[in-house]
Amino acid sequence: MQDRYAGDIGDFIKLGLLRALSPERKLGVVWYRFPDEIHNGDGRHIGYLDQADRYAVLDPPLFNHLKTVVATERSITSLLPVVDGAVSFDESTDQSHLHHGLRRQGRSDWMSRALLAATDCDLVFADPDNGIVDDDDRRKGRAKFGKHIPLSEVRALADGRCAVIYHHNTRRKGGHGAEVDHWLAEIQSPALAVRAKAYSPRTFFIINPDDEAKKRTEEFCERWRCLQVHLHR
Structure with missing residues (x-):
């Protein structure tokens, strides 16, 4: 998650x-904060805020708050009022200032602090920029690894509780449906x-859902279908 994204369509849906x-x-939110980048137009999908007649009804307090966020301060901190009472862990995942040989330990230490912060939470949300990747050790020393969540961290966050993991769909061979099936199997x-699917394709993996979570997820998908939200079958 980058501050510059705050209030875009992705935030509207995930929040x-x-x-x-x-x-x-x-609720515990592990933001996977990463420094703002300027090489692309990510975070510009805010046109939905000009269509209050279509979208405000989905969650009026959320819609109105995000409209204020975009008009005033786009930051992770500015989002916190709409998840009132949540534990927020927003320490940066960026390890690029470290020698590549030290980045693995730096990330491991970061994850330990994230898990400690969320100890008492029975619902945890992880918000990496690019989503899930495998545990190939070679990638863990790369400067941009902070934009991903490896499977080991997915499983750690979901251990003994419900977890929601953000994933930005890629150009993986076989298409997005096959990609979702792949990660469901790997989890x-x-x-x-x-x-x-609105504006850009994203998936939220809800791990270890109880019956109430399943019911609320189905109701959410039905209510938000105008934004191309649906349960993967």
Whole structure:
């Protein structure tokens, strides 16, 4: 997650999902903060805010808050009021200042602190820029590894509780459906996948959902289908 993304369509959908799932739960948000980049136009998908007649009804308090965020301060901190009471861990994942040989340990230490912060949470959300990758050790020393969440961290966050993991769909061979199926198999725990195709393709993996979480997920998909949100089958 980068500050410059705050309030875009991706935030509207993911925060809407969290607000649907989190009542009567202790939510922890691990932001996977990464420094703002300027090489692309990510974060510019805010046109939905000009269509209040279509989208505000989905979650009026959320819609109105994000409209204010975009108009005033686009930052992770500015999003916190709409997840009131959540544990927020926003320490940067950026290890590029370290020698590549030290980055693996730096990331391991970061993850230990994230897990400690979310100890008492029974619902955890992880928000990496680019989503899930495998545990190939070669990638862990790269400067941009902070934009990903490896499977080992997915499983650690979901251990003994429900976790929601953001994934930005890629050009993986076989298409997005096959990509979602691949990660569902790799996660190795009961999981749902919520796909959201508006503006850009993204998937939210909901791991270890209980019956209430399943029900709320289905209701969310039905309510938000105008933004091409649906449950992967």
